[in-house]
Amino acid sequence: MSSSPLPACSIVFLTWRDQQHPDGGGSEVYVESVARELAARGHHVQVRCARHPGSAAREVVDGVEIVRRGGRLTVYVRSLGWALTAGRRTDVVVDVINGLPFMARLARRRGLVALVHHVHREQWHIIYPGWRGRLGWWIESRLTPAVYRDVVHVTVSDSSRRDLVALGVDPSLIHVAHNGLDPRPAAPASPSPHRISVLARLVPHKQIDHAFHVVRELQDDVPDIALDVIGDGWWRDELVEAARSAGVEGRVVFHGRVSAERRDELLASSAVMLLPSVKEGWGLAVMEAAAQGTPSIAYRSAGGVTESVVHHETGLLVDSLDDLVEATAMLLADDAGRQRMSACARRRAQQFTWPATASVVEQVISLVRDQSP
Structure with missing residues (x-):
């Protein structure tokens, strides 16, 4: 177990998908890699996400409890219901906003972190042309910044930080924690020139x-x-x-x-x-x-x-x-x-590691932990 400057606490990530989900990608790798590092430091870490075909409702992976409830959209309802009830006993909730928030801000005044990888202006209109895309972008660009205006944010790059500031997020509330990387040796393959x-x-x-x-x-x-x-x-x-x-x-x-x-x-x-x-x-x-x-x-x-x-x-x-x-x-x-x-x-x-990423996130968690309800 790694040492941690932050006393052990309970941390829950609310996220759309997990790495095993057929549509899982870089966002899910980030969340679970950071969660794994935090668990190794003695924290009780849970990831709550949607179920997918063949998935278990609950399992422990690398010391992190994965809880799957709801589907593509109902996961948001189920997660908010948890936040309003049992979730109030959690020290810190990390609301992973991939376009749509879990609205955990409605359940918690304190002990909350918003994690945003990037804004989705272009994606909304590519995937959902018409009114659905406009509605999605309105939620992300207008409603979410208003609801989360006093919430501490974590994002993964200075570029995303600037985009969040442009949406009205207070710059002093935004912390950048770059993606890490699992240490892996170079594969034995030789590159083909074409x-x-x-x-x-x-x-x-x-x-x-x-x-x-x-x-x-x-x-x-x-x-x-x-x-x-x-x-x-x-x-x-x-x-x-x-x-x-x-x-x-x-x-x-x-x-x-x-x-x-x-x-x-x-x-x-x-x-x-x-x-x-x-x-x-x-x-x-x-x-x-x-x-x-x-x-x-x-x-x-x-x-x-x-x-x-x-x-x-x-x-x-x-x-x-x-x-x-x-x-x-x-x-x-x-x-x-x-x-x-x-x-x-x-x-x-070699300069980017998940322990370094987790250390930044842990520092942010320490900022909000003492405020938890």
């Missing part, structure tokens, strides 16, 4: 079809170019069709959800990873690729990637789809430059 990869959930706002466009544009000049798509999600069938429509289905391999070991092998065998996402709070995939010595290319407008990618050192930041094609072609052709970025990326990845 193989690229994408590591992401298969959802529309990750814009994985942009990687298909890159392959199509470069296939004449790079005849053996290939793309590994690592991850799964509800948009998979549409992406398979998009690859077929782009005429690159023979060059794209959909690996689905794989083990950490297999993920590392695929990343290590890639010359470069593309992250053409609309928005990222940080870009955990960037650091997972960096740990394997694989530089990344991402859109500068995505926000948090401007901090996870060090431009021209651990990867490249671009401004358009045409730039993405050009940057990919440049890195595939520049063996020396790619090797230099590879070494820089690996060194930088």
Whole structure:
């Protein structure tokens, strides 16, 4: 058990999904990695989230109690009901706001932390065009800041911090705790000079079809170019069709959800990873690729990637789809430059750890613990 400057307390994370959920991604990795570290320091930590097919209603993973109640939307109702009743005996509640809050603020005046990875302006309108997207963005941009105006916030990047300030959150209430990374050795694979990869959930706002466009544009000049798509999600069938429509289905391999070991092998065998996402709070995939010595290319407008990618050192930041094609072609052709970025990326990845992330979150928890009801 690790020592902790904070006396043992009960901490509950209210979050939409857990890592085992079919749609789980970087947000869930963050929550459970921090929860695991806090549990190792002697705290009683619980994660409350939605159930999914085949999941247990309750289990303990790495010292963290996982409680699953409700479905995609009813998890919010069930969690608020818990917060209004049994949850009042918990020292600190962390409300993980992925677009929609759990409204735990209605149940607690104190002992509450809001955890926000990034704002979802673009995602709301991509996934829910029309009135539903407008309603979702109104809740996130107007209602939530009003309800949580005096709540201490944690976010994962300075970019997300600026976005929260723009929504009206008091800057003095926002603390940045960057994503960590599990210490893993570099996989034994050797990078193929013309193989690229994408590591992401298969959802529309990750814009994985942009990687298909890159392959199509470069296939004449790079005849053996290939793309590994690592991850799964509800948009998979549409992406398979998009690859077929782009005429690159023979060059794209959909690996689905794989083990950490297999993920590392695929990343290590890639010359470069593309992250053409609309928005990222940080870009955990960037650091997972960096740990394997694989530089990344991402859109500068995505926000948090401007901090996870060090431009021209651990990867490249671009401004358009045409730039993405050009940057990919440049890195595939520049063996020396790619090797230099590879070494820089690996060194930088070693600077980010989950214990360090958990220490920041623990400090925030210590600020609000004495206020708990």
